[in-house]
Amino acid sequence: MSRLTEMGKAAKEASFVLAGLKAPEKNKALIASAEALEKNMDKVLAANKTDVDTAVENGIKGAFIDRLTLNEKRIKEMADGLRDVARLDDPIGEVLWMKTLDNGLKIGQKRVPMGVIGIIFEARPNVTADAFGLCLKAGSAVMLRGGKEAFNSNRTIVEIFREALENIGLPKDCVQVVEDTSRETATEMMRLNGYIDVLIPRGGAGLIQSVVQNSTVPVIETGTGNCHTYVDESADLDMAVNIVINAKTQRPGVCNACESLLVHEKVADKFIPMVTKALKERKVEIRGDESFEKAGAVPASEEDWGTEYNDLIISARVVKDIDEAIEHIRKYSTGHSECIVTENYTNAQRFLDEVDAAAVYVNASTRFTDGGQFGFGAEIGISTQKLHARGPMGLKEITTTKYIIYGNGQIRQ
Amino acid sequence: MSRLTEMGKAAKEASFVLAGLKAPEKNKALIASAEALEKNMDKVLAANKTDVDTAVENGIKGAFIDRLTLNEKRIKEMADGLRDVARLDDPIGEVLWMKTLDNGLKIGQKRVPMGVIGIIFEARPNVTADAFGLCLKAGSAVMLRGGKEAFNSNRTIVEIFREALENIGLPKDCVQVVEDTSRETATEMMRLNGYIDVLIPRGGAGLIQSVVQNSTVPVIETGTGNCHTYVDESADLDMAVNIVINAKTQRPGVCNACESLLVHEKVADKFIPMVTKALKERKVEIRGDESFEKAGAVPASEEDWGTEYNDLIISARVVKDIDEAIEHIRKYSTGHSECIVTENYTNAQRFLDEVDAAAVYVNASTRFTDGGQFGFGAEIGISTQKLHARGPMGLKEITTTKYIIYGNGQIRQ
Numbered sequence: 001m002s003r004l005t006e007m008g009k010a011a012k013e014a015s016f017v018l019a020g021l022k023a024p025e026k027n028k029a030l031i032a033s034a035e036a037l038e039k040n041m042d043k044v045l046a047a048n049k050t051d052v053d054t055a056v057e058n059g060i061k062g063a064f065i066d067r068l069t070l071n072e073k074r075i076k077e078m079a080d081g082l083r084d085v086a087r088l089d090d091p092i093g094e095v096l097w098m099k100t101l102d103n104g105l106k107i108g109q110k111r112v113p114m115g116v117i118g119i120i121f122e123a124r125p126n127v128t129a130d131a132f133g134l135c136l137k138a139g140s141a142v143m144l145r146g147g148k149e150a151f152n153s154n155r156t157i158v159e160i161f162r163e164a165l166e167n168i169g170l171p172k173d174c175v176q177v178v179e180d181t182s183r184e185t186a187t188e189m190m191r192l193n194g195y196i197d198v199l200i201p202r203g204g205a206g207l208i209q210s211v212v213q214n215s216t217v218p219v220i221e222t223g224t225g226n227c228h229t230y231v232d233e234s235a236d237l238d239m240a241v242n243i244v245i246n247a248k249t250q251r252p253g254v255c256n257a258c259e260s261l262l263v264h265e266k267v268a269d270k271f272i273p274m275v276t277k278a279l280k281e282r283k284v285e286i287r288g289d290e291s292f293e294k295a296g297a298v299p300a301s302e303e304d305w306g307t308e309y310n311d312l313i314i315s316a317r318v319v320k321d322i323d324e325a326i327e328h329i330r331k332y333s334t335g336h337s338e339c340i341v342t343e344n345y346t347n348a349q350r351f352l353d354e355v356d357a358a359a360v361y362v363n364a365s366t367r368f369t370d371g372g373q374f375g376f377g378a379e380i381g382i383s384t385q386k387l388h389a390r391g392p393m394g395l396k397e398i399t400t401t402k403y404i405i406y407g408n409g410q411i412r413q
Numbered sequence: 414m415s416r417l418t419e420m421g422k423a424a425k426e427a428s429f430v431l432a433g434l435k436a437p438e439k440n441k442a443l444i445a446s447a448e449a450l451e452k453n454m455d456k457v458l459a460a461n462k463t464d465v466d467t468a469v470e471n472g473i474k475g476a477f478i479d480r481l482t483l484n485e486k487r488i489k490e491m492a493d494g495l496r497d498v499a500r501l502d503d504p505i506g507e508v509l510w511m512k513t514l515d516n517g518l519k520i521g522q523k524r525v526p527m528g529v530i531g532i533i534f535e536a537r538p539n540v541t542a543d544a545f546g547l548c549l550k551a552g553s554a555v556m557l558r559g560g561k562e563a564f565n566s567n568r569t570i571v572e573i574f575r576e577a578l579e580n581i582g583l584p585k586d587c588v589q590v591v592e593d594t595s596r597e598t599a600t601e602m603m604r605l606n607g608y609i610d611v612l613i614p615r616g617g618a619g620l621i622q623s624v625v626q627n628s629t630v631p632v633i634e635t636g637t638g639n640c641h642t643y644v645d646e647s648a649d650l651d652m653a654v655n656i657v658i659n660a661k662t663q664r665p666g667v668c669n670a671c672e673s674l675l676v677h678e679k680v681a682d683k684f685i686p687m688v689t690k691a692l693k694e695r696k697v698e699i700r701g702d703e704s705f706e707k708a709g710a711v712p713a714s715e716e717d718w719g720t721e722y723n724d725l726i727i728s729a730r731v732v733k734d735i736d737e738a739i740e741h742i743r744k745y746s747t748g749h750s751e752c753i754v755t756e757n758y759t760n761a762q763r764f765l766d767e768v769d770a771a772a773v774y775v776n777a778s779t780r781f782t783d784g785g786q787f788g789f790g791a792e793i794g795i796s797t798q799k800l801h802a803r804g805p806m807g808l809k810e811i812t813t814t815k816y817i818i819y820g821n822g823q824i825r826q
Contacts, residue, residue, distance in 0.1 A: 246824035364820025386813035388801035400799035407777025411659035
């Protein structure tokens with residue numbers, strides 16, 4: 001039995017215990033973990049320093065180092081995150097419906113834990129605490145496989161949680177870190193059917209595609225968002241500028257940021273100068289069609305329409321009408337978040353009905369696609385697939401259901 | 414662009430039209446398809462005869478030929494099945510919840526079609542009509558890839574549906590059959606991400622495992638059931654015999670049939686002779702532990718505990734108590750349907766809580782795990798995975814959701 005299979009087995013065993021816990025017991029574990037994390041802050045900072053030093057020695061720099069680096073504030077935030085999760089409603093045990101069949105069988109559908117959740121992520125140590133907290137509250141054990149650059153940080157954080165769990169009499173295998181960060185072990189984890197019930201990749205497009213391509217364990221695909229904002233003929237143009245600027249620049253590096261702007265030809269003459277000015281003030285590069293080129297944009301290539309920049313760049317073009325806008329979105333959308341700005345009732349409804357995405361907006365920034373903003377209290381990622389969960393995933397999205405049937409001797413005729 | 418990609422593209426286009434149809438339009442299409450099927454019965458029978466003759470020539474026999482063979486009655490049943498689906502409630506368009514956030518955004522979760530559903534199945538031509546009907550009612554286009562032995566039957570049935578759709582002005586690519594039944598094309602279909610939104614295999618364990626292993630498109634795993642019945646100390650033993658006999662023999666070849674019997678040691682002396690007699694009367698072979706051997710059972714091997722016989726065979730053993738029963742089930746269950754027969758309140762609740770399966774029963778036959786029996790009106794398969802759908806899948810289980818958001822200029826702070 002490989003080390004990973006042993007871990008899977010241990011996680012499954014722990015998951016049976018976890019599934020039987022009541023909400024206060026899980027909350028106690030979360031709070032104890034938060035306290036332990038704060039108490040052992042020095043240990044975490046030391047482990048993180050090793051990771052950061054190694055990364056710097058290896059010539060890594062910029063945003064990667066920023067995401068990898070922990071400080072007191074960030075560790076405190078991780079601990080507070082666990083306390084926040086403790087305050088959320090327990091998703092487990094809810095009976096979604098129950099009815100009595102003609103033969104007297106009472107049948108209900110009940111929300112139960114997933115079992116064992118695998119998370120494969122990159123070099124952000126805060127994912128370790130987030131994922132542990134959400135999975136534990138949802139009654140599932142978690143196996144974490146982070147990027148090798150954050151290995152010491154992840155292992156130290158997880159060791160602190162495991163000790164905290166053990167101290168209150170819970171199985172420490174509720175959370176485990178995969179110690180071998182080789183690609184082979186990642187692939188083995190993607191094929192641990194029978195132990196891991198669902199695998200959630202968190203990270204860049206490359207990581208997510210690798211998991212989708214290689215996993216035989218069911219996957220929830222998260223991530224990429226080539227999000228559009230369409231400014232309709234009847235739009236309030238000041239509102240449209242506000243929404244585009246917010247959706248593009250409030251946090252350009254994330255998946256719900258606007259990447260592409262479509263403008264109805266009847267308002268193009270008026271709107272293009274307005275939006276160009278506002279975007280330029282915020283140092284956004286515009287890659288546009290001829291109409292935008294006339295206003296100073298760089299010419300857009302075919303590739304631009306399909307690109308998620310995650311940067312201060314936006315593609316922009318004029319469309320003939322809402323039909324052409326919907327057609328363009330169907331062709332290039334990744335199905336994340338799409339917005340129409342309009343005062344036209346029929347067009348608003350059409351856009352909501354006809355655009356196939358996790359979140360469709362009328363007159364609001366796509367930046368709202370987020371578990372916290374939607375009021376879920378937490379988020380383990382944003383699903384861009386249609387199976388199981390679509391859009392921001394909170395606690396309920398990492399549970400499953402079972403049918404419970406009460407009989408008194410019924411047999412099938 | 415490969416033929417399969419072209420088909421995927423055509424299916425996606427058709428799915429946009431389907432997604433916009435109202436219930437009466439979909440019902441009209443279903444009824445027209447049913448009528449066309451009956452009107453063209455001779456054509457279907459002729460195509461089916463070609464398939465059956467070829468299979469017989471190739472030395473195939475028994476149950477396989479029975480499943481492959483169509484007759485007037487079976488075609489009429491297929492047509493009536495489509496009419497039944499027309500009578501079901503439309504699952505599409507329901508808003509599951511809607512609320513207003515503090516910032517005034519109105520956000521709701523709405524049930525929408527999946528898009529394109531792929532079905533890979535074996536040589537049962539009736540799956541063609543079933544799957545078409547359910548997918549169409551759920552607003553999705555379907556790509557069908559049946560076993561090569563049923564190819565002529567499937568193609569003829571699908572051609573009839575496509576003509577019926579075209580006659581009432583709907584895109585015929587709402588349903589397509591994969592004409593190349595090679596293994597390579599099946600594998601290509603499993604990797605048609607971007608066109609097929611979900612793949613559902615229907616058939617034996619080999620087919621299902623092949624899809625799980627090779628698919629990069631999200632899969633709903635259906636099928637295998639190593640279902641247990643546990644007779645507790647306090648069970649009504651006559652009821653227990655009835656339930657075991659029904660679960661094992663009412664239709665032994667299906668996934669919700671009982672494959673393994675566990676008996677509490679305190680009732681073993683009384684129950685084993687009762688159940689052995691009843692099983693023998695129905696020609697069921699028992700593969701048992703020592704206690705059952707004494708009553709004439711064949712000795713069970715370790716392999717027996719994990720085997721789904723799909724036949725008149727049952728494995729049987731004595732357990733010390735409910736803990737040992739639950740432990741045994743955890744080890745060998747495929748997570749399909751599990752039953753306890755008991756009059757003990759606490760044990761009933763413990764079994765429902767602690768056994769991790771799609772359907773858990775107290776005092777009723779596992780044969781009830783079925784979309785029709787559960788009152789869903791239809792069934793496209795029984796999911797044994799935890800993602801998206803678990804247990805019998807009706808129309809709702811082949812839909813997805815989207816978030817719809819009504820704003821009036823909100824931007825994120």
